[in-house]
Amino acid sequence: MITATNLKKIYNGTTVLNIEHLDIPTGQSFGLVGNNGAGKTTFFSLLLDLIQPTTGNIFNNEITVSQSEAWKPFTSSFIDESFLIGYLTPEEYFYFIGDLRQQNKADVDALLSTFEDFFNDEILKKRKYLRDLSKGNQKKVGIVAALIGNPKVVILDEPFANLDPTTQIRLKKIIRELGASQDTTFLISSHDLIHITEVCERIVVMDKGILVKDIITSEATLKELETYFSGGQTVEI
């Protein structure tokens, strides 16, 4: 579904991303972990054509993202708050995104009703603008909006950060279910090794812009990641 070849991003002489080849097959739940500055957000921004690659290309369903807009109808994303429109209420925002993805009000309502638990009564019918919601609640809105209109590719940058424990657990369930039942490709980045091993079939570790590990998730994965991030020593839990 997604292929990156010879992808490089250089800022003022510093290489922040350098991926020779990365292939993500359709339907895979793909996890990206790495310390700050590893290049996770840079990779997602390149994939969404928000920044320009210095060399190389990313193909989304065989479409070169920087040359055509044809990937937009089946790709949805939530990177940060700049993906929200502050002066709308959550409902209005959902309907607006729905409009952009050819979903009428009833479709959106049907989808939202499945997220009642997730919203925990803090989002809908509160008569508040998005800019007045807390960071965590804004994130919930952004994540759910990224699921409107049956997208084939969903990109979520740090979806677990800022969420309360209950919501984190609910979000994991949602991602697992959607990842399993549809042919949706999920791309998720996280700092939380436990969460990411629980929801992703494949995990890639990045460090200073380079892919250093590519693991198909198994029982041993969490241990392996913890060993890697603690600097090679084995960790007792």
Add this chain to the structure above:
Amino acid sequence: MFKRLISLEWKSFFRSASMGKSIGLKILMIFLGVYFTAIFLLFGIGLYPLVEKYFPGETPLFVVNRFVLVWLLVELAYRFLLQTLPVLNIKPLLILPIKKRKVVNFVLLKSLYSFFNFLPLLVIIPFGIFNIYKEQFAPGPVLAWMIGMTALTFCVNYANFIIKKRFTENLKALIPVLVVVSGLAILDYFKIFEISVWFGKGLNEILFYPILALIPILLFFVLYLWNRKNLESKFYLDATLKEQTKNINTREFLWTRRFGDIAPYLQQDLKLIWRNKRPKTSIYMSILFLGYGLFFYTQDTYQDIPWFFVFVGIFITGMFMINFGQFIPAWDSNYYPMIMAQNIPMNRYLTAKAGLITFSVVALAILATPYAYFGWRIFLLNIICAVYNIGVNIPILLYAGSFNRKRIDLDKSPFMNYQGAGAAQWLVGIPLMVIPVFLFWIFYKFISYESGMIFLFGLGVLGLFLRSRLIDSIAQIYKRNKYAMIEGFKQQGD
């Protein structure tokens, strides 16, 4: 501690993202500053001879005193519109071991270093010196008068902040104040109870009993303390939050549905305009400027230069177009990455913006129909200017928008707010206004008035026919500039 706060302020000014970027803007501000300084200084120097000339036989200082109250009111009014309490980012200071009072004092004292306080001094001091020079009064009493007047100016400074704090949240509470003020003004005008004269007589007393200058100084301290108390009680993070969340507007603009494809975008833009201070003002401005024609149509001087009416027509029907259009797409700068990553084809996005502006031009042209009173030529010219705006000026504005790189925070006050303004905004005004006037002038000069109208009309219609083509190629430019725009809109700070 004050020294630290000052150095923080200094850094925030010189390290702000736009520092050094907008030279044109700075030159304009410096020019305005010099201009107003010169005007006030000239007025201050010329005041004494002027009063002597127009009020012969009276003591100039007493004459001036009579107008002081009116002046203070006018000053209060324009300060209310233009001046804001200097902001200090208190969030990081809240948890540091700094006394609240110190920060509040700093903010309040800083507000004295305002251009608004400087200007009246340029009148008060030269006029006072003139009085001493002409030996109208002894230097001592005049000095007391100057001090009293300065204190009054500073009183206006702090009274403005009190009024702002009290009334910006609740404009209705301003009504009784306005009623009382206008009541007194009417009584004054009909000479039933001349409060300004009484106030003037009070000021005259300072010259006989200089110690009375203490009264305005006392008033100044009272207002200062009041402000301090007010600010100290608001020294919490949620103090500003409380006001925001009430009273939200959930109008749906369902009638936009009939515009098909671009309906969601139109709805979106209408919400943008209605729910945010700055774009909302552009609507009021457009309606206000509808009256602009009255200045010109009524005067005989302009009847001989009908090409000037093209300028007026473009302006009247295009006020919203200019105000709103010059900041496309910066209005969406807060969430521009979303616009770029979502399923939004660029040309549809631009078509929607063009549609909204077209709608505004048509609406303003309809509202301007009463100008038919000044003759069918003016009426017809306004309609033609509207067509020209729709056909030619809208694509020009959209094209100019592709050079916008500056973020706009929607909720900031629109007065004297140059956030988002760059060279592109200043330059685009020229082709919008000058080109049609020039084209019309050529035809008017060498052929006739009617031929000029037909030519502008033709250009407008041609633009309308080519619109989708033009928008397609403008969309290409937007795509090319996309990365720079995303990057630019990210830069915070003004």
